[in-house]
Amino acid sequence: MELQTREALGNYEQTYPILSELNITSDLIIDASSMPDTDNSVVAIVFIIRRVQSYMEIFIGGEEAELRIYESVNKFRQLNSIDIQNAGLSGVLQEFMRIARKEAVLDFDNATDMEKARALFLDIFNEFLIDDPVGWKSQKYMTELRSCPVLRDVPDDGTWFEFADGATFNSLVDQLAVIVDRLEIPLDLIERIFDEYGKLVDDLGMRDTLFQGALSAGTRFGVDSIDALLRGGLARDLTLLLEGPAIVEKDALACLFLKWGIEEKGCVILVSTLCSPEMVRSALTSIGLDVAALEADERLIIVDWYTRHLRYITGIEEEGALIRVSNDLTNLAVGIDIALRKAAAWPTRRLILDIVSPTIMVEGFDRVNDFLNSLKAKLKNAKCTGLVTFNPGMHNREDVDILEDLFDGTIALSRRTEQGRIMSELHFSSYSGGPFSSSRIRLDLNEYGLSISDAEQKFSEERINFDHNRPKFSLGFPGIENISAGGLPLGQSYLIWVSSKMTSAEVMRPLIIEAVGKGHGLVLALSTVAPEEVFGWLSEHDIQPASLIARGALEIVDWQAQKDSRILGVEESEGVLRASKDITHLGVAIDLALRKITETEGAVAVIETHSPAFRTFDLRTVYPFVQTMNARLTKRGFTTFVVMDRGAHDARITAGIEELFDGVLDVMDAGDHLELAVLNLSNGHFMPEYRQLQRLRSGFSVDVSTRDPVAETMPLAEDINARIERLNTELNLALEEKAQLVKRTEEFMEREVQWQRKHDELRGHLSNLEGKLAEQQQALESAEEAPLEREHKREVSRILAVLDELLENLPEDMIDRFASSEEFKLYEKIMDIYKEVEDDTDE
Template sequence: MNDEATRSDRTEGADSPTRRPAPGQKVLRHLRTGVPGLDAVLGGGLPEFSFNMLAGGPGAGKTTLAQQILFANATRERPALYFTVLGEPTVKMLRYQQQFSFFKPELVGNAVHYLNLSEEALAGDLSAVLGRLTSEVERLNPGIVVVDSFRTIQPSAGERASGISAPATFSAVGLEQFVQRLALHLTSWEVTSLLIGEYDEPEQRQPLFTIADGIVWLTQETHRNSVVRKLQAVKVRGQAQMPGLHTFRITTDGLQVFPRIPEQQADRRRTYPASAVRLSSGVPGLDAMLGGGIPVGDAVMVAGATGTGKSTFGMQFAAEGLRQGESVVVAVFEEYPEAYLARLRAHDIDPDALVAAGKLRVSYLRPLDLSVDETLADILSNVKETGATRVVIDSLTGFEIALAPTFREDFRESLYRLVGALTATGVTVFMTLEAVSTSDEVGFTGERVSFITDDIIVQRYVEVEGKLVKVVSIIKMRGSAHSTEFRKYQITDRGATIGDAITDIDGLLTGSPTRRSSAL
């Protein structure tokens, strides 16, 4: 009944892990979901011939998710069936679903079939509903079947409480038996099926969930004025799914899932020793303070007050990499990419040519409901596409503000995961941080973050003879000797340049510096 050649182009998704079966063991085939990030969360894709439930509240994205999976797998040889029960009419649903880029109107009617079961459901006959489902599956021999929404055929809470019976209502026991029989039919036909249901999280213990091979739960969380969508693979039989909640976003392309950083980076652990290779910072005089430059693969933080030149240091680091023929990715949170590219020209860089050549990518991440995982996915995608060896994040302060409030509460943990995931790929990360402290303790959101980075460069204003002077110092470098001096530096339209060490003044950190008597 099933053609292996037909199935070969829609199984074993690109995210599927390589597994060697034991002798006599049959490895599960996987359907590509067509949803970026979801195959990884499911542990390799949607198991073929599995019986799955997409659950969640209204507006969570269940129907869009099902449609995206459907269009990713439907073929003329093995079409897809989409049954609507008592939800929105087919015409209305198609009117909105066809706005997504994954929707292919040429497939409707030959590879994708929409069938409405409202008449059978309104008659109150579960056997008729099941019979219609069965006959259509036998007639069209589909590869994937969606029932949206099977839960609409059960009695409402008010009807159950009052004892009122109506043609379109069924007992809970009847619905459970219906789903069991439906699951038995679909799995015996070797059909991959998706049942969509409106459920709240406390209802996860219902017996119906024990029948399913896979359960994907979609939620929306509201925090202040921000709404964050999350997805959980509650259950996937026969394979190890990623645990936890994963954020996702719905755009004109459909759903995109952003797997949690620790899980998606499990195979990217940093196993290599600290590199002896150094990268030039691009700031004249700074490499000498750093003991010869920045070790490859380090995470560097430049912290300072407003106007001290943090972004300038970051831009010179990026420009130096481009001059050396490296690829660079810059994530900006406080200015538009066009403005950043314009300032690069002052460093003898032709940004337009480098962008066209795929050597430079400037990513603008400024919406106010970002998640850390979404940010990482964007940066990693750009790193992979460009082969970047340097990443600049400007700035962590803007990054925190751009996050949805629910993610700001654990920003230190999120930053730790983000930096760890990036450096695990071998790139060198250069970050800027707005810091108002004038002491040697670098703080952020009230918590120390020094352990997150390998190298910390601090910029300060000090008063010398009634004038503000910019000074820079290196307060941390893991596994490397570095300068302990305070050095003056200047910023011009050509960038920053490190000057002489301050040797004749004491108390720079106290706010009341004094000149040494021996120098007078």
């Protein structure tokens, strides 16, 4: 063999002269220490290893030769890891490490499952150890292998092991999966090995073992009843469309989808134009996630397309797991690419995107459709499960169909109103990932959160809490706290749709009075109400508008004046900012007003300019204006109420406007009366049902009684005991509401008594003051003039005489002018007085 090897090397020296530097010992050890450190040397060594392997195959067969080369190269790699790295040989030797990853001695057709699992895991470990220049991977690997309770007879190089007594297939796989996890072996490396083994991996059930099933073909949505509809599971590289109106149910489902991605030890990416990073963190904290830890580990990555509404962003700004992106849609695509690269280190990946509908309103459908086609391909290549939220009410049917066809499935959210109660449900309208059920799932909103249940009651009800425990605002409508769990959270933006039976002023007045009465700073943007009318409302409640403006508690933007007079840009007069017709100037005026408010804690903004803006300007101008204005108000901590006339806009615009607000309230014409409902509310629980509005002297109150549509349709044959029990429950609820109403009434009565007492005290003080003033006036009128000192009188008389002489010597025109002036009358009066004094003195 030595002779044949030498002869072979001699034959190849003509092609590679550098091989003459090799020395071969009697036991066929090839010494290459004399070879120069050049690329030609590396090529020659690779060549000779391949030729030796081919030569060995003649004598011992291909499989055995492959295994011998593998063992030799592996041993050399472990003993000389640092030198190999310095010489740049890691990549070269890696090729030979891959030659025999599968155990050449294993007959897979007749091997046991445990033997197959051993072969697969050894291949994973050997692949992982190829790039180990310092040797720390090998040390940790050997420590883990020798401490594993299901293994024995582990050699020093870790290339083999036997099974311990009592080891089973499940215990072996579970323990080796733990080692894989502790060694932090990259997922893509495992996937390569799995691909080589093919169907065998699935037969052994290995995909569902490593990384808690991260390599399995399917995953969960994250809601039991929805997962039941996906009978074949949710494929990891699919992207679903979650479509529905601007309702909290859509946001809650998206949060649960995201939460499951975290629970399966993966990474989640949230791309948002509707929520600030602070809003996202608050929402995820409310469902029990440790947001700070997730961001620190880059398991939660936020692609922030919201901050662009607040300040100018150049290109892309990276700050750890936060990626801020400029207005450009191309930069948004780059930002998502960055996020996907960060997420590649984790076993699973999920992405949520909420930018589709708002961006189509501004950029147009074609551009966004191109963006989504590209994004879907990226997610599939990255094996990332996607969820895209979408509001079909904002778009025409043709565009909706195109998007539904683009994605792998559509979850449709819908609402309907039955006898004043708003009911929600969802179903799959399409799914290309396998068999699915189109059954409907009921979603119930109440004072405890969102309850999700399937119609067949196969799964226990799931309840989601999305109340962030923020301070609440009662809106100036007594009783609204009964349908909004204590009121509306402060620091958010609310849209109030008004009926044609009422004016904006009727809604604005109680808002303004309550905000000022509770000491909140207030900004008003008016288009149908004059500032003087607002001043009148405040004066009726003994509130001085000038005082509020002076101390920075009130600012008014007047967009009504431009209808009757010409205004250049923004003009300020008597504490009121008047803006021209240009919507840019309106935005500037509102910004100025916000900066002038010094009492910012709990500050409130009431705006009624949006409906006229949508009627005057095109959608692509006003929509981003509203979005930017909401973002700025929220950033400054304002609770914003935007009053709009629903009847003044078409369905697409109303759906699009609702998408931009944290909450939506609707005042509906119910024939002989008005009704109010909370249609949507982020960060706070509510009951979506219409309640009757009662008109008060200065506003409205909300009926606190609960609707009972069930009783109206109850069958006569219903069990009487069940009916009595239900009625008792409802009676108890009614008594509780009555107790709350009585308590509130007592508070109002007590407050009224206090105000009456203060009123009586003030009236008494005023009467005393008027009496004293009358006495002083009488005393002044009856009192005789006190005598002047004699010497002083003479001096004044002397000076007046001199002045009189000087006056006589003035030119005629100046005398005439003085004689016709008011000062001359005063002069005569003083002269008459002192003439009398002089006469008295002479006497």
